[in-house]
Amino acid sequence: MNMGKIILVGATKGGVGKSVSSYNLAYSLASEGKTVLAVDFDSQANLSTCFGIEDPAAVPVTIGHLMMTQIDDEELPEPSEYIQSRNGVDFIPASMVLSAVDAKLRLEMGAERMLANILEPLRDAYDYIIIDTCPALGALTINALAAADSVVITVNPQLLAMKGLQEFLKTIKKIKSRINPKLEVEGILLTMCEARTNLCKVISEQLTDTFEGQIRIFNSKIPNTVKVGESVYYSEPLLEYAPQTKACQAYLDFGKELIGYESKSA
Ligand SMILES: Nc1ncnc2c1ncn2[C@@H]1O[C@H](COP(=O)(O)OP(=O)(O)OP(=O)(O)O)[C@@H](O)[C@H]1O
Ligand SMILES: [Mg+2]
Numbered sequence: 001m002n003m004g005k006i007i008l009v010g011a012t013k014g015g016v017g018k019s020v021s022s023y024n025l026a027y028s029l030a031s032e033g034k035t036v037l038a039v040d041f042d043s044q045a046n047l048s049t050c051f052g053i054e055d056p057a058a059v060p061v062t063i064g065h066l067m068m069t070q071i072d073d074e075e076l077p078e079p080s081e082y083i084q085s086r087n088g089v090d091f092i093p094a095s096m097v098l099s100a101v102d103a104k105l106r107l108e109m110g111a112e113r114m115l116a117n118i119l120e121p122l123r124d125a126y127d128y129i130i131i132d133t134c135p136a137l138g139a140l141t142i143n144a145l146a147a148a149d150s151v152v153i154t155v156n157p158q159l160l161a162m163k164g165l166q167e168f169l170k171t172i173k174k175i176k177s178r179i180n181p182k183l184e185v186e187g188i189l190l191t192m193c194e195a196r197t198n199l200c201k202v203i204s205e206q207l208t209d210t211f212e213g214q215i216r217i218f219n220s221k222i223p224n225t226v227k228v229g230e231s232v233y234y235s236e237p238l239l240e241y242a243p244q245t246k247a248c249q250a251y252l253d254f255g256k257e258l259i260g261y262e263s264k265s266a
Contacts, residue, residue, distance in 0.1 A: 028255025
């Protein structure tokens with residue numbers, strides 16, 4: 001029996017590659033023979049789109065519905081009613097229902113563990129559960145942090161993503177001491193690293209200097225490539241759409257680093 005590890009992919013910035021990284025990481029882990037469940041925990045439903053959901057509003061049971069059920073203290077449906085599958089990776093879609101959940105959570109007391117309660121029973125069925133989160137540090141992200149074992153923080157050097165980083169780390173620390181003692185920072189993943197501009201190198205060095213010995217900076221860095229946008233458009237992971245690209249290799253290496261294999265890109 002598995003004892004799945006729950007990994008949150010997060011950042012306090014928008015557009016830094018959280019959804020794309022959640023999606024491709026899920027397939028990288030699957031290609032290593034791992035069983036993976038990806039959870040879309042953003043009402044924008046970008047991850048659901050990656051998985052080929054064209055109209056999230058038409059999905060009968062999304063993570064938002066499950067959250068509502070959990071908040072209302074009602075019984076959850078069978079996993080077969082809400083877990084979907086595409087090319088060997090399972091996923092739970094999101095929709096706008098999640099923004100109603102966000103509003104509702106703010107009025108509830110002690111409702112930080114709603115997502116944890118939904119995901120805990122699913123651990124047995126997976127090696128990894130990946131949660132894609134929204135960029136706001138609100139009630140939803142707090143629920144996701146309460147459910148997770150660890151956090152992968154995505155940083156896009158082009159978006160001054162360093163700025164919100166300290167604030168995010170502070171929140172993680174608070175959640176760890178108040179709600180979820182097992183929570184750890186898995187590491188920082190640099191996305192959309194434009195090698196030509198040298199910015200990627202500068203930011204990596206800055207991150208290494210700042211967090212040496214405290215937070216791992218993954219050796220794998222995700223290059224900037226139009227293939228990513230194209231693959232999302234076609235609802236295919238890079239492993240299907242552009243397996244020969246550097247970005248695909250980087251996500252494969254990242255998956256191996258997470259699992260704990262020796263990284264080739266060091
Ligand atoms: N390595 C990459 N190279 C080029 N474009 C990328 C790369 N990674 C992501 N993108 C593009 O950048 C945009 C933002 O990516 P993504 O949706 O993954 O970010 P996000 O952090 O999830 O955003 P949000 O905060 O809105 O949820 C998307 O249009 C995506 O296709
Ligand atoms: Mg996203």
